[in-house]
Amino acid sequence: MNEALLYNVVIPAVKAIVSVLVVATVAGILTLIERRVLARLQVRQGPNRVGWNGALQWVADVVKLIFKEDIVPAHAESAIHFLAPILVMVPALTVYAFIPWGPEGTFRVPGLGMIRTGPYGTDVNVGLLLLVAITSIGVYGIILGGWASNSKYALMGGLRSAAQLISYEVPMGFALVAAILMSRSLSLVGIVEAQKAAHLWFIFPGLLAFFLYFVSGVAETNRIPFDLPEAESELVAGFHTEYSGFRWAVFFLSEYANMITISAIATTLFFGGWLRPFPNVAWLSFLDLVPGIVWFLLKVSVFLFVYIWFRGTFPRYRFDQLMALGWKILIPLSIGNVVLVAFAALWGIPGLKVLSVVLWVALVGGFVVLSRSTPKRRTVLAEGV
Amino acid sequence: MSEERAGTAASVPDSGEPMLGLREMELNFGPQHPSTHGVLRLVLKVDGERIVSARPDIGYLHRGTEKLFETETYPMVIPHTDRLDYVAAATNNHAYCLAVEKLLALEVPKKAQYIRVLLDELQRISSHLLWLATAAIDLGAITPFFYTFREREVILDLFEDYCGARLTLNCMRIGGLLEELPPGWIERVRAFTEVFDKNIDEYEDLLTENRIWKQRTIGIGILTGEQCIEWGVTGPPLRGAGVKWDIRRAIPYECYADLDFEIPVYPNADTYDRYLVRVAELRQSRRIVLQCCDWLAKNPEGEIRGKVPRVIKPVAGDVYAAVEAPKGELGFYLVSNGSNKPYRLRVRPPSFINLQALPEMAKGHLVADLVAIIGTIDIVLGEVDR
Numbered sequence: 001m002n003e004a005l006l007y008n009v010v011i012p013a014v015k016a017i018v019s020v021l022v023v024a025t026v027a028g029i030l031t032l033i034e035r036r037v038l039a040r041l042q043v044r045q046g047p048n049r050v051g052w053n054g055a056l057q058w059v060a061d062v063v064k065l066i067f068k069e070d071i072v073p074a075h076a077e078s079a080i081h082f083l084a085p086i087l088v089m090v091p092a093l094t095v096y097a098f099i100p101w102g103p104e105g106t107f108r109v110p111g112l113g114m115i116r117t118g119p120y121g122t123d124v125n126v127g128l129l130l131l132v133a134i135t136s137i138g139v140y141g142i143i144l145g146g147w148a149s150n151s152k153y154a155l156m157g158g159l160r161s162a163a164q165l166i167s168y169e170v171p172m173g174f175a176l177v178a179a180i181l182m183s184r185s186l187s188l189v190g191i192v193e194a195q196k197a198a199h200l201w202f203i204f205p206g207l208l209a210f211f212l213y214f215v216s217g218v219a220e221t222n223r224i225p226f227d228l229p230e231a232e233s234e235l236v237a238g239f240h241t242e243y244s245g246f247r248w249a250v251f252f253l254s255e256y257a258n259m260i261t262i263s264a265i266a267t268t269l270f271f272g273g274w275l276r277p278f279p280n281v282a283w284l285s286f287l288d289l290v291p292g293i294v295w296f297l298l299k300v301s302v303f304l305f306v307y308i309w310f311r312g313t314f315p316r317y318r319f320d321q322l323m324a325l326g327w328k329i330l331i332p333l334s335i336g337n338v339v340l341v342a343f344a345a346l347w348g349i350p351g352l353k354v355l356s357v358v359l360w361v362a363l364v365g366g367f368v369v370l371s372r373s374t375p376k377r378r379t380v381l382a383e384g385v
Numbered sequence: 386m387s388e389e390r391a392g393t394a395a396s397v398p399d400s401g402e403p404m405l406g407l408r409e410m411e412l413n414f415g416p417q418h419p420s421t422h423g424v425l426r427l428v429l430k431v432d433g434e435r436i437v438s439a440r441p442d443i444g445y446l447h448r449g450t451e452k453l454f455e456t457e458t459y460p461m462v463i464p465h466t467d468r469l470d471y472v473a474a475a476t477n478n479h480a481y482c483l484a485v486e487k488l489l490a491l492e493v494p495k496k497a498q499y500i501r502v503l504l505d506e507l508q509r510i511s512s513h514l515l516w517l518a519t520a521a522i523d524l525g526a527i528t529p530f531f532y533t534f535r536e537r538e539v540i541l542d543l544f545e546d547y548c549g550a551r552l553t554l555n556c557m558r559i560g561g562l563l564e565e566l567p568p569g570w571i572e573r574v575r576a577f578t579e580v581f582d583k584n585i586d587e588y589e590d591l592l593t594e595n596r597i598w599k600q601r602t603i604g605i606g607i608l609t610g611e612q613c614i615e616w617g618v619t620g621p622p623l624r625g626a627g628v629k630w631d632i633r634r635a636i637p638y639e640c641y642a643d644l645d646f647e648i649p650v651y652p653n654a655d656t657y658d659r660y661l662v663r664v665a666e667l668r669q670s671r672r673i674v675l676q677c678c679d680w681l682a683k684n685p686e687g688e689i690r691g692k693v694p695r696v697i698k699p700v701a702g703d704v705y706a707a708v709e710a711p712k713g714e715l716g717f718y719l720v721s722n723g724s725n726k727p728y729r730l731r732v733r734p735p736s737f738i739n740l741q742a743l744p745e746m747a748k749g750h751l752v753a754d755l756v757a758i759i760g761t762i763d764i765v766l767g768e769v770d771r
Contacts, residue, residue, distance in 0.1 A: 042531035152412055156434065156752070224525055225597055233420040233523045234753050315597045316525025318753045319434060 006112065015121050019096045027256035032058040034308050041312035068245035076242065077148035084145030085243070085250035091137040092254040092261070097121030098131055099264045100189045102274045102292035119293055123189040128176055131188075132169075135220070135261065138254065139165040142222075142229060145251070146239035157238025160319060161229035164219060167326040168226075172216035174334035178209035178341040179269040182352060188265075192273035198349050199280045203270040204356030205344060207363060208337045210270040212330055214303070217262035219326070221255060223307055225314035228322060263303035264296075271299050409437050412752075416445045420523045420756045423766030425740075429755070436755055439747040441740060446770040454730040459485055459697040460559060462727065467553035469732060470768040472515050475501075475508035475544075476710040478557040481730075483638060484706035484717040485559045486691075488699040496687035497561035498639040503574070503677035504547075504556055505708070506670040510581075511540040512711035513663050513670075517588060520660070520760035524601050529591050536584050539577050546570060559697060561690030566681070575678045578671050585667050593664070602657035606746040606758035609654050616742045620713025620735050621666065622762065625659035627652040632709035646673050656761040663763075698725050712736050712763050732771060736764040 032047065032054065039046025048054040072078050097120075104118035124130055139161060146158020180186060182202050183194035195201055203210050219226040230238040240251045267273060274292030278284050317325065344351035412429040415421035424445035430437040450469065454462050466481045467474040479501055486493060493501075514533040521529040541551040546567055548556040556562070592598045608618065610626040623630055631648045633641040649665030651658035701723040707716035713735025720729040739762050746762075747755050 042528050043535055044531055152410060227525070228753075233525065234756050236419060312528045313591070314526065315521065315592075315595065315601055316753075317597060318601055318751060320751065321600055 006115070011115070011117055012121065016097070019121060020093050023093060023096050023257055023260065024253060026260060027253050028058040028062060030256045030260065030304065031061070031252070033304075034311075037305065037308045038312050041309070062249065065249040066246050070245040070247060071242075073150050073242045076150045080144050080148035081242075082247075084141045084148060085247045085254075087141030087144065088138050088254045089141075089250045089257075091134045092257040094134050095131050095261050096257075098124055098127040098188055099261070100192060100268065100273060101264075101296050103192075104189075118189070120189070123187055125190075126186045127188045128180060128186045128191070131265070132173060132176065135258070136165070136169055138258070141254075142239050145243065146229075149239075149242035151242050153235045153237075154239050154241045157229045157235045157241065160235075161222065161239060163319075164222075164226065164228060164322060164326075167323055168216040168219040168330070171212050171326065171330035171334040172220065174331070174338050175209040175213035175216065176269070177338050178206055178334075179213075181338070181341050181345045182206060183269075184345075188268050188273075191269055192275060195272045196275055196279050198352065200349070200352060200356070201270065201272045201275075202352075204360065205341065205352040206270050207356075207359040208333065209341065210266065212334045212337065213269070214262075214266055214306075215330065216326075217266065218307065218310065219322070221258045221262055221307075223255075223259065224311040225317050226322060227316060228319055233316075259304060259307055260300065263300045263307070266303055267296060267299040414439075414755070416442075420519075421759060422519060422764055425759070425764065425766055425769070427743075427755070427759075429752070431752065434751045434753070436747050436750055436752065439744045439755065441743055443737075443740070443766075443769050446766045448771065450771045451730060451732060454727055456726065458725045459699075459727065462730065463557065463559075464553065464555045467550075467555055468767055469734065469771060470512075470710065470712065470715070470736065470765045471552055472765055473508050473512040473711045474550075474552060474554040475504040475556055476708055476715060478554065479505055480706060480708040480710065480715045481717050482557045482559050483708060484704055484719045484730075485697070485699070487706045488702060488704045488719060488721055489559070489694075489697065491560045491693065492691050493561050493639070494688040494691055495640065496681070496684060497689045497691070499677050499680050499684075500562055500566060500689065501557060502639050502641065502644070503674060503681070504544075504554075506673045506677070507540050507543065507574070508554075509670045509711045510667055510674075511537045513667050514540075516663060516711075516760075516763045517660075520757070520763075521592065523756045523760040524598065526591065526595075526598065529588050532584070532587055532591075536577075536581065543570065543574060543577070546573075558690060558693075560693035561688070563690075565689060571678050571681055574674060578674050578678070581671050582668065585664060585671075589664060592660070599657060601753075601757060602660060602761075603653075603655055605656040605750065605754050606761055607654050608742050608746050612742070612745065613654075616745075617738045618713070618742050620710070620739065620763075621659050621662045622739055622742070623713070624648065624650050625662040626654035632707055632714055636707070638706075638708060644673055644676050646676075656757050659761045696725060698723065707733065710735055712765070712768070713739055732768075734768040734771065736762075736766075736768040737771075740764050740769055 035057070036046040036054070046054065047057040050057045050060045072081055100118060100120040100123070102119040104116065106114050106116045109115050142161045142165075143158045146154040146156075146161070149155070179191065179202060182205060183191040185191050185194055191202075222229050228238075230240070235241070240248055243251060272279065274296040276284070276287040276290065276292075276295050340355065344355035347354075409430045409432050412431050414427040414429050416424040416426040421427065426442040426445065428440045428442060448468075450465055453465060457465065462481060463478055466477040469477045514537045518530040518533040521527075544554055544556070545551050547570060548554050548564070550556075608616075608622060608626060610623070610628040612618075613623045613626050613628060619630065627650060629648055629650045632638070634648055646669045649662050649669060651661050699721045701721055703718065703720040705716055705718045707714050709715075714733065715735055716733035718729075718731040718733065719727055722728040743758065743762060746758050750758065
């Protein structure tokens with residue numbers, strides 16, 4: 001086969017199809033995992049009837065949703081109502097073109113010989129920037145879907161998400177800037193390689209950046225405690241109140257795809273992507289027997305678990321409190337963090353190492369201080385009037 | 386937004402700034418909404434998400450129960466009272482029986498009194514657990530629901546073993562009770578109450594010092610003690626506003642005067658303090674249950690029903706009797722004309738009267754707070770609409 005054709009058309013096409021299928025499937029399975037894990041947190045069983053211990057529940061759900069009647073409310077803007085889920089789904093899947101699941105390698109493919117490629121769509125040299133640009137398109141689908149539904153609850157959900165997503169893009173962007181400063185690269189592959197070269201996962205100097213990124217990421221994906229655009233107990237179902245059947249499923253699937261994206265980016269930027277723990281310690285090299293993609297997925301699943309854990313633990317923020325948290329705490333903190341990291345990065349890798357020590361000592365110290373000063377639970381009953 | 390009403394330039398109550406040509410949106414909240422706890426409908430006027438006014442519209446569950454009472458003989462009324470506050474049937478039975486007993490001047494045997502109090506307090510625990518579960522879900526915390534239902538299940542099983550029903554108990558009779566406690570029942574109650582304190586700690590671990598929970602509840606839906614008294618609000622909202630008023634202590638009925646328990650009172654009149662009051666009441670109810678268990682273990686013999694005439698025909702007259710139900714003062718005003726049926730039986734439902742304060746509490750808050758406020762009032766629509 002023509003080499004140009006192979007590398008420019010066939011391989012990307014195969015990768016695109018495979019990644020869309022894999023991501024859609026994994027997002028589906030994630031809904032099942034979430035329900036099972038949440039059930040464990042909540043002293044119950046979770047779905048355990050369809051398939052082996054409920055393993056096919058998500059398939060049953062998808063099939064049900066496909067065959068459900070697709071209702072468009074009266075006086076809805078039907079064209080936009082139709083477009084909105086697509087507008088959410090497409091960016092959610094597109095970003096998987098840049099996420100590096102593992103290192104580049106050479107594979108023998110029968111009939112084609114040796115092929116050198118990596119388990120990612122493409123390595124764009126402005127990958128991170130493109131990623132932020134693409135993910136922020138998704139919010140339009142939510143706003144328009146809420147607006148087009150001709151429902152006040154959906155409209156309020158859409159407006160909430162507009163405000164929320166725009167506010168939380170800012171601290172998230174600054175957190176990414178910190179990661180870029182540390183790695184001096186915008187390419188996601190480059191960032192992982194930089195962590196290997198620096199002998200340092202960026203979670204150490206980027207503790208604050210990671211915290212900001214993950215909190216903003218939870219807000220970006222509309223998950224508890226920031227699930228205000230959906231807010232079941234307040235807005236019924238928020239922006240997707242009037243969606244049913246497969247269109248609703250598309251919103252749902254996008255949410256889970258976005259969760260995986262946020263987790264994958266957190267892994268790539270701060271936890272060494274596909275690298276094994278301590279990638280430069282020679283005597284741990286037996287860990288290399290485990291392929292990079294497995295390390296990557298393990299790290300991602302930790303974050304996904306944290307997402308579910310949050311859901312089992314936290315109440316929901318109120319809208320104004322959410323905005324206050326974003327604008328008054330996260331944004332100043334993220335700007336300060338950029339300055340801090342910039343100075344450390346100026347000094348190069350030793351600077352980052354010093355910053356790591358400072359941040360982690362501060363974290364542990366702060367934790368100790370806080371745990372000592374925990375207010376005693378009020379046991380004394382107040383006297384009556 | 387075709388339904389949007391063209392209003393005059395309105396102003397937000399607390400900002401005081403006129404809004405330039407903006408209109409308030411009328412939002413129909415319920416009767417089918419996840420957090421209106423039944424079929425409560427609220428017509429909201431909102432400015433963005435801020436509530437300008439909230440008007441409760443009730444009656445979706447109206448069954449004419451009070452009229453129905455007049456067609457039934459005195460004993461036949463009891464099952465109907467189950468359906469008022471259907472998550473706390475024992476206290477409903479109790480309040481009605483108290484009214485009839487007062488009219489008949491009946492003496493209830495000591496043992497029956499203790500069993501009644503035991504049932505009441507178990508019911509209070511189960512009602513408060515249901516409240517905690519739903520109030521937490523309203524604010525987005527889904528996990529406490531499952532923890533509290535685990536314990537509520539035990540209580541409902543106990544009720545089932547005693548009287549065969551889990552919700553509509555029909556467990557009391559005029560002059561006492563229908564049945565003896567089943568063998569081994571007291572031990573099961575005791576086993577439950579002994580671990581229950583730790584279970585309450587579990588709920589508190591999830592909520593009491595939770596930063597988000599506190600942010601969502603402190604300062605929300607303030608109803609001061611004076612306002613509570615003006616509106617006739619009773620129960621945890623009153624005690625959460627610093628007023629020490631509990632019928633069990635203020636006008637003791639049955640054997641409450643002999644029992645050792647405290648009335649939890651918190652001063653700040655907000656949603657958080659009402660939460661603290663209810664959690665503290667869980668602990669106090671547990672204390673009462675344990676004391677009743679002790680007394681009943683020591684005094685296994687005794688009548689469970691007083692000397693009740695075969696046909697209940699009170700003399701003409703009227704009487705009011707009230708108990709401290711989980712949601713507040715539940716009273717029955719009974720008018721008799723000397724026949725075997727009540728001439729008029731009026732219920733003083735705590736849910737209905739507490740709900741009246743909702744527009745006052747919700748004004749100026751956000752839609753998200755409204756949900757917290759509906760939750761904190763703890764209404765049951767069966768009792769509001771009757």
